Amino acid sequence: MVSTQSRPSSSANAASGLQYIETSAEGRSPNQSLLPLTAGVNDKDHLVVGGCDVTELVKEFGSPLYILDEVSLRTACQQYQGALAKHYGGEALAIYASKAWNCLAVCAVVKSEGMGIDVVSGGELYTALQAGFDTQKIYFHGNNKSREELAQAVEIGCNVVADNWLELRTLAELAKAQGKVISVMLRFTPGIECHTHEYIRTGHIDSKFGFDPEQLDGVFEFIKAEASLDCIGLHCHIGSQIFEIQPHRDLAGVLVDAFLKAQAHGLGVQQVNVGGGLGIRYTESDDPPSIAAWVEQVCDSMTQACEAKGLDLPKLICEPGRSLIGSACVTAYTVGSQKEVPGIRKYITVDGGMSDNPRPITYQSVYRSVVANHMSAPCTETVTVAGKHCESGDVVIKDASLPTTDSGDILVVMGTGAYNYSMSSNYNRLARPAGVIVKDGQADLILRRETLEDLVRFDALPSRLA
Secondary structure, eight states: OOOOOOOOHHHHHHHHTTTTTOOOOTTTGGGGOOOOTOEEBBSSSSSTTTEHHHHHHHHHHHSSSEEEEEHHHHHHHHHHHHHHHHHSOOOOEEEHHHHHHHHHHHHHHHHHHHHHEEOHHHHHHHHHHHOOOOGGEEEEOSSSOOOOHHHHHHHHHHHHOOOHHHHHHHHHHHHHHHHHHHEEEEBOOOOOOSSSSSBBBBBSSSSSSSSSGGGGGHHHHHHHHHEEEEEEEEEEEBSSSSSHHHHHHHHHOOOOOHHHHHHHHHHOOOEEOOOOOOOSSSSTTTTOHHHHHHHHHHHHHHHHHHHHHOOOOOEEEOSSSSSHHGGGGGEEEEEEEEEEEETTTTEEEEEEOTTOOOHHHHHOOOEEEEEEEEETTTEEEEEEEEEESSOOTEEEEEEEOOOOOTTEEEEESSOOOOSSSSGGOOOGGOOOOOOEEEEEEEEEEEEEOHHHHHHHOOOOOOHHHO
16 A cells, blocks of 8 residues: 655646645645645556555445545644644643544544543543543533533543533532532633534524523622532634634633633633634635634734733633544545436436535535546546435535546545544445545554444344344
């Protein structure tokens, strides 16, 4: 699988119709590149990621196949950590919003880069613990944590981001019963709206997440009276896949005002968590800020807001997810059948679809693709890339500009690291794909491909039906 990379010239790219595909991303943030940072083309005209020929990866591991570029993921982690250290005068920490892709290998990479982790379920918490995370670097989110999940958090002593009154009262009860004090951050809605899909817009008042800001005085008084609760800070999140900077700047003032109010109630708050939400480049027209530029603006706005109110800089936390891992992964499919609808469209079908990437049918998300075994072939037709599921809406890409493709070609969809595996399913009883992490010509399995036996493993057949 080791492959010598030879990057195509810009003229070759233009001839192939792939001028929007960057095989070199020097000077750019990982979230601004359609392909992973290590992507290139070898002398066989095959796509290479992490020094591995993608067509050879499919031969070895099958398809669909998630291919995670370790260098891209580590680079993004380092850019967040480095920019926080450079631009913020106080203590700061980037924590990975692991709902984007939570598995042992991804958690292990993030941990090794010194980051914390954001989890939103007992399962994500368990995975983070198995990956070796320090409980003080684990932040447990979610709007409806179960009593069992909260008891688990109290037992291990991680930070809990409390979302509502039920959680606060349950935490106080559980902590008292265990004779412990639990570190709590309070999430509230900041009343800031931004331009993104309504399903991933979380900062406006009409949201299922967080306390209403008008409730904060009562919340602060409740916590002050509960010796088992230690309010360490405040949290807000405004949404996901955001390119705008101004909403993040506005958030700093909202958080500082609430922070001062918490102090006035006698709480020893020390941290502010601005959430995440920085978008990535899914198409050639997307133009998100770089990681460094986003962090600089967040740090600058928080510093200015604190200085305006005479507040010492609190510990600053941000929670990147998509911008860490989205562009670090591609998904490889094998092309199957084709159908021409004269005068309307041409369909090509791949061996996956909405079960390994539900974002197009859920969010109307748009992706770009290449044919990994014919990288220099000119793009001569516009086709609809359809999945194999029994749904008319199972479309991976509606209008994909591609070379002429044949059955057996390897189609690679870019930018699939975030919310693809984590939202995958067994719809139509398809087995979930395998995943590999690649670096320096080595590919290591991080997700085993499910088998047919796996699909029925948790089925129960009553004896009277057997």
